[in-house]
Amino acid sequence: MDLSSIAEKLNLRIVCGHQKLSVQVTGGYVGDLLSDVMANSREGYIWITRQTHQNIVAVASLKELAGIILVNGKDPEEDTLEKATAEGIPIFVTELSAFDIVGELYTIVS
Amino acid sequence: MNLSYENSFEIQGGNFKKAGDISVQIKKVLQNLGVPRAILRRVAIAVYESEINIISYANKGIIHIQVSPETVSIEAEDEGPGIENIELAMRAGYSTATDKIREMGFGAGMGIPNIINCSDTFNITSEVNKGTHLTMIIQLTNNQEEKN
Structure with a gap:
């Protein structure tokens, strides 16, 4: 399933990366520890996290993740947004907790 | 494939704003050189973790990367506190990070x-109050996936 369908079904707010919404999502990973995500995420995964600082962009870029979902209604920090826009990394915001959004995602992505 | 590349990147300790920038830059260069994707993924992780370590703990450091048709060699050398107990530092879950570093993930x-x-080959040497030196070698021929 592609990012735009996921965003629509799960009512995600798209904050950047509009040009990459046709990217197919192959799986997902949840984590707030960056080394954990570096080690265990795979190309094409969507990453669910509560980290909003700019270092998440490098992780998503290096691992070629499909996009990032920020939980609990938290917007990315300003410099995160700038970097993600420059790198073309889609970021979404959900009002749901990580548990709830993953529950919904799992039924449509896996 | 005629791979040949060599470059050094300076990293300032404590500059979390730039954390990951060097790794992204190196990955792009290697991608353009035609380094296979499975190798790229491993290089990206090795360089990223080295970069984060220098930013988190050292005053400053250099990441040196050399690509030949056979190998990618990465050296990460820093001036900093060094590691008191290397055996512990190599153990998963052991960390001396401050709360500030941990909060960022x-x-x-x-x-x-x-x-x-x-x-494929890893070496670490460290001297307390001087610095730490990591050597990482990734073979370009066979063994292309992560070991886990």
Whole structure:
């Protein structure tokens, strides 16, 4: 399933990366520890996290993740947004907790 | 494939704003050189964790990368506090990170284990109050996936 369908079904707010919404999502990973995500995420995964600082962009870029979902209604920090826009990394915001959004995602992505 | 590349990148300790920039830059260069994707993934992790370690703990450091048709060699050398107990530092979950570093999602004690997992050859030397020197070699021929 592609990012735009996921965003629509799960009512995600798209904050950047509009040009990459046709990217197919192959799986997902949840984590707030960056080394954990570096080690265990795979190309094409969507990453669910509560980290909003700019270092998440490098992780998503290096691992070629499909996009990032920020939980609990938290917007990315300003410099995160700038970097993600420059790198073309889609970021979404959900009002749901990580548990709830993953529950919904799992039924449509896996 | 006629791979040949060599470059050094300076890293300032404590500059979390730039954390990951060097790794992204190196990955792009290697991608353009035509380094296979499976190798790229391993290099990206090794360089990223080295970069984060220098930013988290050292005053400053250099990451040196050399690509030949056979190998990608990465050296990460820093001036900093050094590591008192290397055996502990290599253990998954062990970390001396401050709360500030941990809050950002670093310092989980996974950096060096991740590097080891992505390297075909790994070496670490460290001197307290001087610095730490990592050597990572990734073979371009066979063995292309992560070891785990």
